[in-house]
Amino acid sequence: MDGTSERPAQASGTFDLGGDLPVHRLGFGAMRITGPGIWGPPTDHDEAVRVLRRAVDLGIDFIDTADSYGPFVSEDLIAEALHPYPDGLAIATKGGLTRQGPDEWLPVGRPEYLRQCVELSLRRLRVERIDLYQLHRIDPQVPVEDQLGALTDLQAQGKIRHLGLSEIDVEELRRCQELAPIVSVQNRFNLVDRAHEAVLEECERQGLAFIPWFPVATGELARPGGALDGLARARGATPAQVALAWLLHRSAVMLPIPGTSSVAHLEENTAAAALELTPAEVAQLDALHP
Numbered sequence: 001m002d003g004t005s006e007r008p009a010q011a012s013g014t015f016d017l018g019g020d021l022p023v024h025r026l027g028f029g030a031m032r033i034t035g036p037g038i039w040g041p042p043t044d045h046d047e048a049v050r051v052l053r054r055a056v057d058l059g060i061d062f063i064d065t066a067d068s069y070g071p072f073v074s075e076d077l078i079a080e081a082l083h084p085y086p087d088g089l090a091i092a093t094k095g096g097l098t099r100q101g102p103d104e105w106l107p108v109g110r111p112e113y114l115r116q117c118v119e120l121s122l123r124r125l126r127v128e129r130i131d132l133y134q135l136h137r138i139d140p141q142v143p144v145e146d147q148l149g150a151l152t153d154l155q156a157q158g159k160i161r162h163l164g165l166s167e168i169d170v171e172e173l174r175r176c177q178e179l180a181p182i183v184s185v186q187n188r189f190n191l192v193d194r195a196h197e198a199v200l201e202e203c204e205r206q207g208l209a210f211i212p213w214f215p216v217a218t219g220e221l222a223r224p225g226g227a228l229d230g231l232a233r234a235r236g237a238t239p240a241q242v243a244l245a246w247l248l249h250r251s252a253v254m255l256p257i258p259g260t261s262s263v264a265h266l267e268e269n270t271a272a273a274a275l276e277l278t279p280a281e282v283a284q285l286d287a288l289h290p
Helices: 008-012 045-057 073-082 111-125 144-156 170-177 197-206 227-235 239-250 263-274 279-286
Strands: 014-017 021-024 062-064 090-095 097-101 104-107 130-135 160-166 182-186
Touching: 008 021, 008 263, 045 073, 045 263, 073 111, 090 111, 111 130, 111 144, 130 144, 130 182, 144 160, 144 170, 160 170, 170 182, 170 197, 227 239, 227 279, 239 263, 239 279
Parallel strands: 062 090, 090 130, 130 160, 160 182
Antiparallel strands: 014 021, 097 104
């Protein structure tokens, strides 16, 4: 068995975050290793640990999390499962969203709060520098200059390697780039939700990473007998695998981060890295946009 078969994530190709941090394009999103509503600990703690360790075994070297997942639970589990971290593993986290309960999120971008977020993420992840730190949301109540100013100060101190943004439009990206060196954007994007095409195209133009969250959403497209279901069956794949393969094909700057709390589901998702779509299949999937 060759190395790619043993570590299928390698088949997704690589992308250099910030020009100097190479990662395989198919990563892992660590939101789902928490409790229901992304609140509290996971139902099966040991399985969550196994998922994280298996992800690395499968060749995944880019893990995306946030202090608000749990809150704090996801970062703690990553350190528990993987520290001391293997060479080449990049961990991205986010700050700027507070939690009031299950499925409740509120942005807070005050500079003193963001500084606290970074310091505590460093402690929970047990690192001296965060590979990619993303502003989870721009707080409309706080000048963006103040929000990014706090993060660039921490970057200058060596506590952040690269900076990213989440859920922004093209105008906001360009405004933020006047204030800080941005290397990535994390927006919702999948087969059924392509509202951020313009942002993806801007990332392509600039060579920025585009990290689609909720990447395997397929909705009604995956219903039994539907077009996506039929295509997946013909390829001996699942609709989720086809959706991930489409994302990887869609753009060289695309870094999907499917998440799960199940080792079996993780292995299934990661197999999508080796699924090569034909031009006809890509055209069929492109046309499925509702």
